[in-house]
Structure formats: C-alpha cells, structure tokens
Amino acid sequence: MNLSIIIPLLNEEESLEELFSRIDTVCRGANLTYEVWFVDDGSTDLSWSIIENLKVQHPQINAIRFSRNYGKSQALHAAFERAHGDVIITMDADLQDFPEEIPELYQMVKEEDYDIVSGWKKKRFDNVMTKNLPSKLFNSAARKVSGVELHDFNCGLKAYKKQVVKSIDVYGDMHRYIPVLAANAGFRRITEKEVQHQARPYGTSKFGTERFVRGFLDLITLWFVSRFGGRPMHFFGAVGTVMFIIGFLSALWLGVSKLIDVSRGIYGHLLTDNAWFFIALTMMIMGSLLFIAGFLGEMIIRTTRDNKHYHIDEVL
16 A cells, blocks of 8 residues: 555544545545545544544545544554555645645655655744744754754644654654654654645634643653653763762861861851751752662663553544
C-alpha cells in the first residue's frame, strides 16, 4: 500500500465528507493505493456517525474512536501503530490543509528519499495577533533550541516514511515536535514544502493561545529529555555532586575558622551566627537530593512503561 492518511478530529462534522471526497479524488488521480485513518478524539457532534456512514461506502476508511478527548498526540500515536502505508501523511480535518498537496508530499518521501517532509504555511489566513505572530515567535524559538530548521512546526500536514512513525513515541503535546523526535532517533533527512492554507470554512478552532505556552514548556522538556533522558545521572548527579562539594567545603572552612578562633582564645560567636552555615547546609542537602533524583531516574528509565495513554471505545 502506498499511503496511510491519518486525520485526527474533534467535532468536525461539517467538513468530513468534503475532505474524504477530495482525498479520494486526488489519490485516484495519482494512481495511489491508500487507506484513511480517522481518529475521533472525543467528538460530541455527529462526526462519528458520518465516519460510520462513509465507511460503509468506502472500505479504505478506517476509524478509531476515543472514549473522551485525549489530545492530538494520543490520536496520532493510536493511528501510527495501525498504519500500513509505505508513506504516512497526517493532516487536519478542518479543510485548512489541502488534500491536493498529497501526491507531491508522497513523491518527496518516496522518490527523493526524505524521512520527513513538513508543510510550511508561508502565507497564513489566521488572526495576526492571536495566531500568526505568536506562531512566528514559537517557531523561531523551536528552531534555535532543537536545531531542526523548519519554519512551521505547528503545521499538521506532514509526510513520513513508515519507519519514522514506527520508531518514535508521540506523547503529551509532542505532536508539534515529531520532526525533533525523529531527528533525535537518527532520521536526519528532514525538509519542508511550502503548502497552501485557507481560512477555516466550518466551525471554530479547537486550540487557544495557551497552546503556545504549552508548546514552549514542551520544547524545554524535549531539549532536556533529548540530552539527558537516557542518562539522568549525568545531569542531576553532576549538579548534585558539585553543590554538595561546595556546601561541604564551605562547612569545612567554617569549622576550621571556628577552631582557629578557639585556639586564639576568641569565644562568643556561634557557627549559626554566620549566614554561610545555612548556605552550606542547604547546598549539601540539595546536592544530596539531586544525586538521589539522578539515581532514581536511572532506575526508572530501565523499567518498561506503557506507551498508551488513552482508551479506545471502538475501531472500524
């Protein structure tokens, strides 16, 4: 099978039929064999009923229904596990992404041998203050921190080699950083393609401005995990050891100073009268705790964790 097209959705009943019709027309025109995975992330409208009706007429449709809203990352994770295509394409269900981009994305992965081709909405039709400007700032920070040179990390339209999506773990809100996760896993042939964008024709956006705050926090998490996730002792242990040594040397200096004063007959000053006593004590305690945190981290990463953070109600 050439293609698996994955579409996470939440309350997109107005756009689903048109979206699939355009996907079907484009893939048939390009002679591509394909499957579509709709992932209903807890919709409360008629989205699931529409998908069921489409499934009856089109066997290439598959669908996953979550018991509640878990988020886009969990939706992608569920579909990535089940996708069979040589090339995996993700796109949003709101018709802001153009299905007509699919053949060229497929060719760039299949023929030009890219691991990932990320869409770049160079010309956007969103609100400048609430989406465009924050998005530019976010993408600039993401490029500098991650080292992955993409202009639009948030674009949902992306194409992947099958090996990429089978090799990474998408969790939390990390869906925007799949190229970074892939690069950390060794998939370095990453490029971008300028894609068309249009204003949402139906419904309202499911993402608020708070997604940028979460995005920056996730970026910091990703940077830390990519550098120290497999060796937490290298960070916590090193910092903890340095803090403990500084605290210990400070306490030793205070003790020696007190002994020297006593030998000279100088009395009346307690160690606790010196602020450095409390600084030294605090640093030794914090250093010990950080060292223990690093040790526990090393133990935790050696355990097998369950990657599934969602409950599926139904699979078609």
